[in-house]
Amino acid sequence: MIDKIKSNWENIITFLRDDCELSPVSFNTWIKPMIPTSIEKDSRGNFTLIITVPSMPFKTYVTKKYSLYLAVAIEEITFIKCNVVFKEKNEQESQKIPKKLIDNKRHPVNNLKLLSANLNPAYTFDTFVVGKSNDLAHATAVAVAESPGSQNPGEHYNPFFIYGGVGLGKTHLMHSIAHYILEHNPDANILYVSSEKFLNEYIDALKNSNLAEYRAKYRNVDVLLIDDIQFIGGKDAIQEELFHTFNALYEQKKQIILSSDKPPMELKNLEERLRSRFAWGVAVEIFSPDFETRMAILRSKEERDGKNIDNEVIQFIATNIKSNIRMLEGALNKLYAMSRLNKNQEIDIDLAKSVLKDMITPDAPTKITSEYIATVVADHFNITVAELKAKGRKEPVATARHITVYLCRKMTNDTQTKIGQFLGDRDHSTIVNSEDVITKRITSDSELNQTIETIKKKISPQ
Numbered sequence: 001m002i003d004k005i006k007s008n009w010e011n012i013i014t015f016l017r018d019d020c021e022l023s024p025v026s027f028n029t030w031i032k033p034m035i036p037t038s039i040e041k042d043s044r045g046n047f048t049l050i051i052t053v054p055s056m057p058f059k060t061y062v063t064k065k066y067s068l069y070l071a072v073a074i075e076e077i078t079f080i081k082c083n084v085v086f087k088e089k090n091e092q093e094s095q096k097i098p099k100k101l102i103d104n105k106r107h108p109v110n111n112l113k114l115l116s117a118n119l120n121p122a123y124t125f126d127t128f129v130v131g132k133s134n135d136l137a138h139a140t141a142v143a144v145a146e147s148p149g150s151q152n153p154g155e156h157y158n159p160f161f162i163y164g165g166v167g168l169g170k171t172h173l174m175h176s177i178a179h180y181i182l183e184h185n186p187d188a189n190i191l192y193v194s195s196e197k198f199l200n201e202y203i204d205a206l207k208n209s210n211l212a213e214y215r216a217k218y219r220n221v222d223v224l225l226i227d228d229i230q231f232i233g234g235k236d237a238i239q240e241e242l243f244h245t246f247n248a249l250y251e252q253k254k255q256i257i258l259s260s261d262k263p264p265m266e267l268k269n270l271e272e273r274l275r276s277r278f279a280w281g282v283a284v285e286i287f288s289p290d291f292e293t294r295m296a297i298l299r300s301k302e303e304r305d306g307k308n309i310d311n312e313v314i315q316f317i318a319t320n321i322k323s324n325i326r327m328l329e330g331a332l333n334k335l336y337a338m339s340r341l342n343k344n345q346e347i348d349i350d351l352a353k354s355v356l357k358d359m360i361t362p363d364a365p366t367k368i369t370s371e372y373i374a375t376v377v378a379d380h381f382n383i384t385v386a387e388l389k390a391k392g393r394k395e396p397v398a399t400a401r402h403i404t405v406y407l408c409r410k411m412t413n414d415t416q417t418k419i420g421q422f423l424g425d426r427d428h429s430t431i432v433n434s435e436d437v438i439t440k441r442i443t444s445d446s447e448l449n450q451t452i453e454t455i456k457k458k459i460s461p462q
């Protein structure tokens, strides 16, 4: 029976992919790594298929998300009716390892090592709060940390690409991976840099004729982490340098971890050969945190800071600061500072309201309007709403305009005439055409599909 499932596995997962309309990224990240392993029969004659997956967080995620669909796909393709249970690879391996050894696997990392790798000691998995907005990114980060550089089928996380808005935890997650690797392999040679530093050191190296030293530094590491990679967009020489650095590391099976505000294929200022390489591994997005995650982050920070803040105050902050975790933390720090200044004044709701009033942004509109959609699309493409409304068909404005029309039609009740008036007095047929262009392309162009999904989530995060 297991042989039948194994021999039909490609067909099963293809069925699942189509049935669940999975994006290539989700398919490669979550489905490809699954290995059908064995089948068990219980006393009532029911069958359970055991599927091996790379890690514990992975198991938690796929159990919730795919076990039922997978059972359906197996029955459709093989006519075998079974439950699906996932087992992490390490669970099986760890059963063979004496407990003492497991406990000893984590080594404290010495501060010099942290300093030379440019790591923030506070940014670890232990301090990273996991919620709906970041569980995928977190689970993948753990999988990368457990098998850095692996290019085995099913564990292909190289490069690992994290993207999302400002202050949502990309840097924290990158550092967490690096900490984890060092804790399990203290000799690993790890280097974290901002893309700005990577660029500035390159310019210095050029000026001082020591490119060889620069290259030796970046090409002889086990793990290279470059933050905010979007900033090298439009800068040709450093892109060329990064291309060769990437190839050198990739060929040696060294792990590359990158972050950016957009997914690889949307980094339009980047050379195509870099963009496509960035998409070779896994790309995951971090979203704005939902209310529960915001509360948990504030509680976790408060605890680490040794404070005990009133629940009403924590709720007030979590309700009013929504889109940026750095700002959430900033709000608490501002309250601490104000309390200290006023002779340790109690932090209550009145103090919170008066101190934080400048940080509180007006709510995103509860009703989604065409104006709001245009603002989000323009922001996503780094253009202005005025450009969307203006004449002219230059890219990326033309695509952004088509997407705006498409989303206005999908997410509001506005008529084509009304959308046309709003978008620079365009006539009805132009708007119909824009909507058609996207409707046709979206089924065959997965990159466009992903862009639209990302923008939709920005418009309506929860």
Ligand SMILES: Nc1ncnc2c1ncn2[C@@H]1O[C@H](COP(=O)(O)OP(=O)(O)OP(=O)(O)O)[C@@H](O)[C@H]1O
Binding pocket: 123, 127, 128, 129, 130, 134, 164, 165, 166, 167, 168, 169, 170, 171, 172, 173, 228, 297, 325, 326, 329
């Ligand atoms: N899930 C989380 N749990 C706990 N703290 C978090 C979490 N996400 C972010 N933070 C904290 O929020 C702050 C901002 O996070 P970070 O610098 O990692 O964001 P970023 O996405 O890299 O931002 P930028 O785009 O500006 O580089 C940090 O202090 C980080 O520790």
